[in-house]
Structure formats: C-alpha cells, structure tokens
Amino acid sequence: MESLVNLLTVIGLPFTRLIFGAGRMFLLFIETVVWAFRPPFRFKLLLKQVEFIGINSLSVIILTGTFTGMVFAFQSYIGFSKFGAEYMVGTVVALGMARELGPVLSSIMVAARAGSAITAEIGTMRVTEQIDALYALAVEPVQYLVLPRIFAGIIVMPILNAVAVFCGTIGGYFVGVNILGINKTLYLQNMYRYVDLADFYNGMVKATVFGLILTLVGSYKGFYTKGGAAGVGQATTESVVLSCVLILVFDYILTAFMF
C-alpha cells in the first residue's frame, strides 16, 4: 500500500508542479495585461528594454541568420542535385527561413541572451528585497519590471525575425550562386514564384508569440526566485530551458494551426 502511494507521489508530484507553475505564469501574464491599461505609462523603461532585448541582440541575430541560410543552402543542394533541381535551393532556403528557422532560431538566441538576463536581474532584485522595496515605495513591481520587458519582447522579436530572414536569404543566395554555381536568374525566379508574403507573415506571427514567451518566462522565473545567489543561478538555467522548450512546442502548435 505504501509503495503504491509512493509511486503515485512520484508520478503526481511533477505533474501538479507543472500545472501549478503554468497557472502561476498565466496569472502573471493576466496581471501584466491589466497593469498595461493603468497609468503611469513608463515609456522610458520600455525604450530601455527595447534597446536591451532588441538592439543589443542585433549582431547575434545577423550572425545566426546569415550562417543558418548559408548552411541551409549547402544542405538542401545535396538533396536537390540528386534529381537536377538545384535551382529550387533558393525557394527552400527562403521558405524555410521565413516560416521556420528565422523565428525559431532567433527566438532561441534571444532567450539565451536576453531571457536569461531578465531572470537574473529580476531574480536578484527578489532575493535582495528590492521587489519588496518597490511595493514599500507604493510602486507595483509587475507594472514597473515585468510589463516593459514583455512589451519590448512583443515589439522587438518580429523585427529581429525580419532581420534574420533577410540575412538568411542573402546568405543562401551567396552560397547557392557564388559557391555552388547555381544559375542566378533561375535561383531568384523560383524564389519569387514559390515564396509568398504570406509565408513571411506566418513567421512574423510566430516571432511575436515567441517574443511574448521568452520575456514572460524570463520575468516569471525571476519574479518567483528564492534561495539567494544559488536560487538566481538555478532560476536562470530553468528560464532558458523552459523558454526554449515552450518556443518549440508553440512552434508546432502555431505551424499546425496556420498550416
């Protein structure tokens, strides 16, 4: 009997924790939305976060996008060259970048770069009572700390995605035409014919959702940090892992939904 109870505990505990965590994160999101419609509106803080999450991530995004496009051109060439359809490389690179690789890879890079920093910063504020100090000074921490970050994530991520897709397409063209020697006209012609703006919008929607996910997870993990410096370290790790997993899960959900 006791071993049965133990078994149920082992199965049940992570599950209830998961539900509890998801619920708490969702409540934080709702609270953030509510505070968004109440004054004061702190545009300065928002701009600061746009700079931190967006502008400071630009170099990483350019590098990630370009190299992904270049590698993708090489890899898809292997397949297409087997039945003489090398000119389709451009189409596949552009489609893949716009619909999938652009949003997913750039979001994961930003989660690693900015999401982790959000958790570490808010988490440190939590364990050093700075969040209590905000309450004590009659300033709402969710509105002061979480709202500008989530807003900045939603604004900035689609723009970073556009940059990544652009760089990836250029990188793919460079490898396809200049290195692999695919006919320039055919490369571009097929790309224009088979890739729509709708594909790009599709990726933009994804990037917006991922921008929300990585800033929400980052803020949530930071906001509920406990246990001193070690707690901040653990929260930061959990934040990046959870962000990446959720980005991939929601990537599937959104892909299936917009298919």
Add this chain to the structure above:
Amino acid sequence: MISGVDIQIEVKNLHKSFGDFKVHKGIDLLIPKGAITVILGPSGTGKSVLLKQIMGLIMPDKGEILVDGVDITKLDKKELVAVRKKFGMLFQNAALFDSMNVYENVAFPLREHTKLKEKEIRDIVIEKLRVVGLKDVEYKMPSELSGGMRKRVGLARAIALEPDIILYDEPTTGLDPIMKDVVDNLIYNTQKKLNITSVVISHDIDSTIKIADYVAMIYDGKTVINGTIEDLRTTDNPYVQQFLSGSMDGPIKIF
C-alpha cells in the same frame, strides 16, 4: 501599559500561517503616535512578517490592522497603495536599487509619486541625505557603499516622501558595535527631527533600551508584553526576563 496617548497603529487578534506553520496566533499590538516603538522577539518568530502585514505587503489570515483607525485588511489594491505612501521602510540590507546610483535611489519615490521639477527633486534629495548625515555620495553606486552608508541611503529614500510612519527591519543586525551606535543614533535623531512614528524590529536589548519609548515582545505567535520601556524593566514575566538576561534556561524554547 499604554494609555493616554494617540495610537497610530493598532493590531487586533492577528493570525497568519504559511502552510501548516502558524506564525502568528493572535497578536495584539498598540503603537503610539510620534514615538519609537521597538518590537522585540527571538529570531524566527515572525517579526518581519508582522512588519510586512502592517504595511499591507502580506495579508493576514484573520484579525484587524488599524492604521489611523482604518482597517487595512479590508482595503482593495488601489487603496492599499495610498496607505503605503504613509509608510517608509528601511529593509535589513537597505534593498537599494543596485542599477541606480544613490541620487536616483533617493529620487525614485519622488519621481514616481510627485510631479516635482528636477530642481525641486534635487533639493529634496540633498536635504534628505543631509538628514541621515551623508553628503557628496550622490553619484556613487550602492555596491561602492559600506553597510552603514547603505542603511543611511535606504533611510533617506524611506523618508523622501515624508511618511507618517517609518518601519525598521532589524536595523542593527550584522553591524559592528560602533556602527550599531551610529544606526541607533540615526533612528533616534530621525525620530526627533521629523517627529514621526517609528517602529523598529529588533532582538538587540542594548539598542532597545537606548532608543525605545515603547516596547512590545512577541513569542510563539503571541504578544508577551506591550508597554513602555519602564514596563519592560519592571515586569516579572518569565519570557521577558529570560530574553532580557539572554539565558538559555527558561520558558523560551530553543530550536
């Protein structure tokens, strides 16, 4: 006992638990206006939790907390924010915003809650830093300050909005004897200069005797004594006597 004075804060039959752990099992407390009240008690008896409840940061499970006659446990979030502006709080480690310099820290509540011009803010910040005995540190970051200086900056920030009540969370814990005296004097002088209500949480007997007008002692989730400093000296309550003598023998259980 406390009588014949104006009461700023009254706590009635306060209960609070975290999970199965009962922190407060019916606390009654009177905090008179315009004086220093020290709340004593062994470590881990929920003194900080009590302070956070008085300020409306944590809600009690049962009981009333009257601030100027208003029961803050019945207020909504917006009204609570207004109540909090009556309070200034000095946290144990000052809790300065470490992304801002000293000037920005003290100016923070002014920027958030007033429409003062930059020039007026500057004057107030310099003034408050002077009250706590600091000058020429405005552009230092919190990480460059000593523990004692951080506490002073924290206090300057707490009094920036000219609150009616200042709460001190273990202000002398972890300080050397000289710094302790400095902080005691700081609390005492701030009180005299601004004529506000000060509530100090402490387990430091020497400091208490030096600065307190009124004292309360909490043990095992209940109020053991709540009266003047004279009441503390003359009581024959065994809990108080054990705590004052600093002995491990007596009714107080050691964990």
